Amino acid sequence: MHTRISSHSQEVIIGPDQPVVIIGERINPTGRRKLAAALEAGDMALLKEDARRQVEAGARILDVNVGISGADEAALMRQALAAVREVTDVPLCIDSADPKVLAAGLEVYEGKALVNSVNGEEAKLKEVLPVVAQYGAAVVALTMDDRGIPNDVDTRLAIADKILNEAARLGIATEDVIIDPLAMSVAADDQAGLTALTALARIRDRLGVNQTIGASNISYGLPERRAVNCVFLAMAVMNGLTCPITDPTIWEIRRTLLLADLFLGRDEFAMNYISAYREQFPEDD
Amino acid sequence: MHTRISSHSQEVIIGPDQPVVIIGERINPTGRRKLAAALEAGDMALLKEDARRQVEAGARILDVNVGISGADEAALMRQALAAVREVTDVPLCIDSADPKVLAAGLEVYEGKALVNSVNGEEAKLKEVLPVVAQYGAAVVALTMDDRGIPNDVDTRLAIADKILNEAARLGIATEDVIIDPLAMSVAADDQAGLTALTALARIRDRLGVNQTIGASNISYGLPERRAVNCVFLAMAVMNGLTCPITDPTIWEIRRTLLLADLFLGRDEFAMNYISAYREQFPEDD
Numbered sequence: 001m002h003t004r005i006s007s008h009s010q011e012v013i014i015g016p017d018q019p020v021v022i023i024g025e026r027i028n029p030t031g032r033r034k035l036a037a038a039l040e041a042g043d044m045a046l047l048k049e050d051a052r053r054q055v056e057a058g059a060r061i062l063d064v065n066v067g068i069s070g071a072d073e074a075a076l077m078r079q080a081l082a083a084v085r086e087v088t089d090v091p092l093c094i095d096s097a098d099p100k101v102l103a104a105g106l107e108v109y110e111g112k113a114l115v116n117s118v119n120g121e122e123a124k125l126k127e128v129l130p131v132v133a134q135y136g137a138a139v140v141a142l143t144m145d146d147r148g149i150p151n152d153v154d155t156r157l158a159i160a161d162k163i164l165n166e167a168a169r170l171g172i173a174t175e176d177v178i179i180d181p182l183a184m185s186v187a188a189d190d191q192a193g194l195t196a197l198t199a200l201a202r203i204r205d206r207l208g209v210n211q212t213i214g215a216s217n218i219s220y221g222l223p224e225r226r227a228v229n230c231v232f233l234a235m236a237v238m239n240g241l242t243c244p245i246t247d248p249t250i251w252e253i254r255r256t257l258l259l260a261d262l263f264l265g266r267d268e269f270a271m272n273y274i275s276a277y278r279e280q281f282p283e284d285d
Numbered sequence: 286m287h288t289r290i291s292s293h294s295q296e297v298i299i300g301p302d303q304p305v306v307i308i309g310e311r312i313n314p315t316g317r318r319k320l321a322a323a324l325e326a327g328d329m330a331l332l333k334e335d336a337r338r339q340v341e342a343g344a345r346i347l348d349v350n351v352g353i354s355g356a357d358e359a360a361l362m363r364q365a366l367a368a369v370r371e372v373t374d375v376p377l378c379i380d381s382a383d384p385k386v387l388a389a390g391l392e393v394y395e396g397k398a399l400v401n402s403v404n405g406e407e408a409k410l411k412e413v414l415p416v417v418a419q420y421g422a423a424v425v426a427l428t429m430d431d432r433g434i435p436n437d438v439d440t441r442l443a444i445a446d447k448i449l450n451e452a453a454r455l456g457i458a459t460e461d462v463i464i465d466p467l468a469m470s471v472a473a474d475d476q477a478g479l480t481a482l483t484a485l486a487r488i489r490d491r492l493g494v495n496q497t498i499g500a501s502n503i504s505y506g507l508p509e510r511r512a513v514n515c516v517f518l519a520m521a522v523m524n525g526l527t528c529p530i531t532d533p534t535i536w537e538i539r540r541t542l543l544l545a546d547l548f549l550g551r552d553e554f555a556m557n558y559i560s561a562y563r564e565q566f567p568e569d570d
Contacts, residue, residue, distance in 0.1 A: 186547055187555055193548030197523070218548075222555060223562045224540065231544040234519040238482070255509065259516040262471055263478030263503075270472055270507060277508045 001175045003138055003210045003243075005061055005091040008110040012060045012091050014178070014210045014243045019261045019272065021243040022254070023093055023114070023212065024059030026050040027080070029068050036068055039076060044083035051084045057248040058258075058276065062088070063116060064105075065095035074104035081105055093140070093245075099127040106135040113137045116245075117180065120145030120159040125166050132167075138176035139167070140212055143199065149182055151189070153199045156181055160203055178210045178243060179203050183232065187221030193232065197239050204240030212243045230256040237264070251280050286460045288423055288495045288528075290346055290376040293395040297345045297376050299463070299495045299528045304546045304557065306528040307539070308378055308399070308497065309344030311335040312365070314353050321353055324361060329368035336369045342533040343543075343561065347373070348401060349390075350380035359389035366390055378425070378530075384412040391420040398422045401530075402465065405430030405444040410451050417452075423461040424452070425497055428484065434467055436474070441466055441484045445492060463495045463528060464488050468517065472506030478517065482524050489525030497528045515541040522549070536565050 002015040014021045027050050029036035038046045051062055064084060066076040073096060084092060094105040095116035102115055113135070118128040119142040132139045141163040143149075143156035150156050160179045167177050181199035184192040196218070200211055213236055219228035230252050233244060237260035248254045258273040267273055287300040299306045312335050314321035323331045336347055349369060351361040358381060369377060379390040380401035387400055398420070403413040404427040417424045426448040428434075428441035435441055445464045452462050466484035469477040481503070485496055498521055504513035515537050518529060522545035533539045543558040552558055 190547065190553055190555055191550045194550035197548060223559070223566075227537075227540055228544055230516075231519045231541055232548055234516045235523045235545065235548055238520045238523040252512075255512060256516055259513055260520065262475065263482060263517055263520055265476045265479035267475060269475055274508070281508075 001208050001210060003175050003178060004112065005093075005114050005138055006111040007085075007089050007091040009089045010091060010111075016204070016210075016240065016242055017266075018242070019266050020237060020241070020257045021060045022058055022248045022257060023061045023063050023243055023245040024051075024054035024057075025063050025214070025245045025247050026054055026249065027062060027084070028065040028095070030065070039066055039080070040068055040071060042079070044079065047080055048083055048087045052087045053249050054247070055088045055090055058254055059090065059248050061091050061093050061114060061243070063093040063095050063245055065116075067096060067098075067101075073098060073101045077101050077105045078108050081109060094137075099131055102128065103131045103135075106131065106137055109135075114178070115139040117142050118163060119143070120162055122146060125163065129167055129170050129172065132176075133170040133172050138178065139172070140178050140180055141167075142180045143182055149184065151191075151195065153195055153202060156195075156199045157202055157206065160207060160209075164207065164209070174207075174209060178212050179207070180212045180214070183213050183215055183218040183236075185217055185220040187219075193218060193235075197235055200236055200239040200241055210242045211240050212245055213241055214245050216246075226250065226252055229253065233257060234260050237261075254280075286493045286495060288460050288463060289397065290378075290399050290423055291396040292370075292374050292376040294374045295376060301489070301495075301525065301527055302551075303527070304551050305522060305526070305542045306345045307343055307533045307542060308346045308348050308528055308530040309336075309339030309342075310348050310499070310530045310532050311339055311534065312347060312369070313350040313380070315350070324351055324365070325353055325356060327364070329364065332365055333368055333372045337372045338534050339532070340373045340375055343539055344375065344533050346376050346378050346399060346528070348378040348380050348530055350401075352381055352383075352386075358383060358386045362386050362390045363393050366394060379422075384416055387413065388416045388420075391416065391422055394420075399463070400424040402427050403448060404428070405447055407431060410448065414452055414455050414457065417461075418455040418457050423463060424457070425463050425465055426452075427465045428467055434469065436476075436480065438480055438484045438487060441480075442487055442491065445488055445494075449492065449494070459492075459494060463497050464492070465497045465499070468498050468500055468503040468521075470502055470505040472504075478503060478520075482520055485521055485524040485526055495527045496525050497530055498526055499530050501531075511535065511537055514538065518542060519545050522546075539565075
């Protein structure tokens with residue numbers, strides 16, 4: 001199944017027969033004080049730098065989140081989308097907890113955006129999906145609902161099913177829903193990795209949809225978090241992860257995803273891996 | 286399915302519900318001049334050091350290969366097995382291209398050894414399997430035959446089937462055959478990773494046997510070989526690799542396998558990973 005996301009001038013195809021599509025996660029003020037301060041002051045320089053660097057490092061889509069408490073997030077989102085477009089033509093993922101901000105962003109966005117995110121909560125379904133349908137966007141759907149994040153695979157699958165049904169009812173195509181089966185900390189629950197990996201495989205086999213995951217939760221509380229995230233990403237790609245939300249400016253992450261593609265037969269003559277390596281370490285040539 | 290390998294005092298259980306069993310690969314003179322020279326001179330100090338270090342780094346079984354051209358390999362194998370036993374009680378994998386050397390080793394070995402290896406070649410089946418049966422050992426079986434290493438998964442599966450049938454005819458239990466579906470260089474063939482990963486999954490699903498793999502071929506000709514091997518190992522464990530032959534003294538390799546266990550729910554409270562990390566980096570405590 002192919003999900004097509006586009007900007008005014010580029011289209012990205014996400015699918016199991018395609019190389020992994022990295023959705024760059026860096027444009028997000030959560031835990032990034034400098035970016036938060038810059039956004040608050042209306043200074044888009046750092047955001048533009050993040051956009052440019054991620055695309056250079058192989059991001060095919062950029063997530064844009066400008067959630068800062070107290071700010072006019074809708075206005076800031078429009079400003080941020082315009083700023084990103086000044087430096088890159090890649091399609092964008094409009095990311096906010098507030099459906100009004102999503103609508104404000106979609107209204108000015110040229111192309112078919114990805115929206116981050118909906119989940120199985122009744123309020124979210126009611127508020128986010130109609131906006132996605134209205135603007136003909138695609139959407140990330142987290143497998144949690146009003147009862148929280150289920151510990152078991154069956155309930156996550158049932159929530160994915162429910163969101164897909166509700167999306168279909170509103171005219172959103174199945175291929176335009178990207179499921180996030182949620183990776184939680186293995187330090188807090190030693191079965192959390194198995195749950196996420198099993199959910200990925202079962203959602204792929206049963207529903208055939210594209211899947212994203214934020215891999216960084218998985219390593220919370222463990223040493224060598226970057227390595228932990230990389231091993232998880234490799235296993236997750238094996239099981240059906242097609243478009244992780246992650247930071248490609250971290251070479252180990254980018255390398256892991258390029259190698260996963262190579263091992264799945266999606267990198268002719270290993271050219272993508274080798275050329276990325278040469279960009280990263282030009283002095284070795 | 287459980288494969289049990291033992292020494293005079295220890296038993297190791299290999300199975301999909303068990304943590305990955307590392308078979309330490311370092312005791313092998315191929316490409317290791319210093320070890321080759323020491324073995325040739327009858328000096329077992331370096332071999333003992335390799336044995337000790339690998340067990341400290343988490344190897345649960347040690348492969349012992351003493352193939353040097355010109356040497357009396359059978360005598361050297363007996364000497365090596367005795368030397369290893371002086372420093373560790375872990376079960377051993379007796380590794381030689383010569384069936385007479387395998388027999389010489391098995392004759393003096395106390396416990397149930399692993400034998401490395403048989404394959405689908407008529408001569409190998411005829412010469413190696415009877416020795417394995419005679420001594421009640423287990424055996425690694427490579428999915429290649431007189432026609433070479435097949436490029437396709439179906440033929441590898443057919444060779445695995447053929448070896449299992451021939452083993453059964455001689456009274457060797459299915460669980461005592463560990464299949465190696467062979468990972469070849471992805472730089473030479475960009476579909477080699479997919480072939481190996483698909484073979485692992487299909488052999489697991491169809492035959493249910495334990496599987497080993499030598500991961501280092503996969504990276505031949507590529508930059509950052511260690512990282513390449515690690516990503517492949519993570520994906521291979523996801524698909525049914527239960528007892529890789531590798532070098533656990535390389536922390537990145539050991540860490541990858543520990544994390545793969547953690548993500549498959551086989552490491553209670555992440556204790557194996559955390560305690561290995563603390564051994565590796567005691568200064569961080």
